[in-house]
Amino acid sequence: MSTGLAAQFVKRFAGGPAIRVDNLNTASGAGITVLFGASGSGKTTILRCVAGLERPDEGRIYFGGQSWFDSQCRRCLSPQERHLGFVPQDYGLFPHLTVGLNIAYGLAKLAPGERRQRIGQMLEWLGLTGLENRLPRELSGGQQQRVALARAVACRPRLLLLDEPLSALDTPTRLRLRGELRGLLRQLDLPTLLVTHDRQEALALGDDLIVLHEGRIIQQGPAAEVFSRPSNLAAAGILAVETIQPGRLLQCVDGLATVAVHTAQLTALAQDLPAGTSDVFVCIRAEDVILALGKDDLSSPRNRLPGIVRRLDREGPLVRVSLDCGFPLLALLTKPACEELALREGTVVHALLKAPQIHLLPRASS
Amino acid sequence: MKLSARNVIKGTIKSIKKGPISTLVTLEIAPGVEVVSVITSEGAGSLKLKKGQAAYAIIKASNVMVGVD
Known part of the structure; x- marks a missing residue:
């Protein structure tokens, strides 16, 4: 049996779309799982259902083999009984x-x-020593975030939940704190579920x-794998x-x-394609x-x-760099390279691409 | 030819392990410092790679991870 989080539930909103979690599973043991999606995709609702702050309409939520929510036997543990740490988007400091x-x-x-x-x-x-007598408003955004994290983990929770932990910060601070937060979460060695809509943040912080x-959940797996091999067009877009x-x-x-793409021809690995596929989406x-400038026939x-x-x-x-290679292609280079x-x-120019970097998705014939 | 890749590192081919689709090429950059590359066997064939030959590892800056002890 999984000792991580296992959930399958439905949460309906009056007049709104339903959040339908078919099979959410996190690995057992410490690790950071990122819930990733656009605004309105249901990330925060799922996090709040796991936290016990919202009650799903039906389904089950288990953690470490323990039932936290089960609509059939009308079981719903309170957030306190779930023994978790929760860091809301605005930190929720008193x-x-x-x-x-606060801590x-x-x-x-x-x-x-x-x-x-x-x-x-x-x-x-x-690194908050000396600040214990300050009020939250006397702290920087980064310090407030650390206080919120301290408060969430001080009681040694079994599971840590973070809702958009960096979204309340300005961009330079956010970039600096992204690395810092990852280091802190690593040190904590706690199972962690984190919500973000930021791709870089998801990549930087998430193991899964x-x-x-x-x-709905449209794909789950190790972060690097999901990013390089989206399983369908919606996932590729998100x-x-x-x-x-x-x-x-x-x-x-x-x-x-x-593969023919407009007037260009590309070489990719065929391993992900079901037999009989003829129409594809090419993802790069x-x-x-x-x-490369000049003719390149000396690289692999x-x-x-x-x-x-x-x-x-x-x-x-x-x-x-927006290119026309017979089809529109985008390249991301450093400024010195440019x-x-x-x-x-x-x-x-010539655009160089290794075959495994071109990901093919089957496409319904047009 | 000029490349946008920020890292073009010269080395010597230490080993070539050819598979049906991919080939594993190990470059020795300096004594004890190796870079391993997986390229298509087609690519390895067209470059006529041989053990002991000088070759370059070409890596985009965005593909380099940084770790500390």
């Missing part, structure tokens, strides 16, 4: 209580000495990924695979598929594309597509 008292909130059952010691440990671990679309083009399978030889991530990538630069868009330290190749609108 504005009138100091940092120390102490869930520790009422401990003896005063032990409570003081636990608060001290939390302050030290999260659950992709949600219109209230995971923001930049280039998705319809193509036609021309041949399959020795496990390599040749912009960060996998290498650009199977795909060397001649193309023209149509547009360059700065994105922080990166540049998004400058070295002196890329401008109209520059003629």
Whole structure:
């Protein structure tokens, strides 16, 4: 039996769409599972149902073999009985209580000495020592987040839930804290369920990924695998695979598929395609594309597509290059790489792509 | 030829393990420092790779992970 989280439930909203979780499973033991999807896809509702803050209409929720919710036997444990830590989107700190008292909130059952010691440990671990008498409004966004995390884990929960933990922060702080949060969650060594709609955040924080679309789970698995091999078109769209083009399978030889995309021909691995597939979607991530100036026949990538630069868009330290390779293709390069190749609108380049970086999805014939 | 990839690292081919679809190529960059590449066997064939030959590992910056002890 799974010792992680196992859930299967339906939550209906009056006049709204139903959230239908067919089979949510997290691995046993510590690890970060990310619930990923666009706004309105049901992420927060699922998290709140797991937390016991919302009651599903029917179904079951188990954790570590223990029943938390079962509609058939009318069982529904309170959030306290589930013994979990919850960090809401806005952190939910008590504005009138100091940092120390916020952290102490869930520790009422401990003896005063032990409570003081636990608060001290939390302050030290999260680098908040010296701030225990401040009020939340006297803290930076990052410090508030750490206090919320301290409060959630001070009572040593069995499961930690985080709802969009970085969304309340400005962009530079968010980027800095992303790495920090991952380090902290790793140290905690707790099973963790985290909600985000940010692709980078999901990749940076998640060991496993659950992709949600219109209230349903459409794919779950190890994060890197889900991102590089979305199982259907909706997942590819949500995971923001930049280039998705319809193509036609021309041949399959020795496990390599040749695919026609508009006027271009691509080579990909055929391993994911069911037998008899002829129409496909070709999925390419912009960060996998290498650009070359001049003729390249001295490197291993199977795909060397001649193309023209149509547009360059700065994105922080990166540049998004829109290409016409017979079909629209996006490449993500560093700024120095762009400058070295002196890329401008109209520059003629070759786009290099390894065969395994082109992911094929079966497509219904048109 | 100029490449956008930020990491073009010269090495020597230490081993080539050919499979039906993929070939595993190990490059020795410096004594004890190896980079392993999985390329299609078709790609390995077209480059006529041989053990002991000089070759480059080409890696985009976005594909490099950083870890600490």
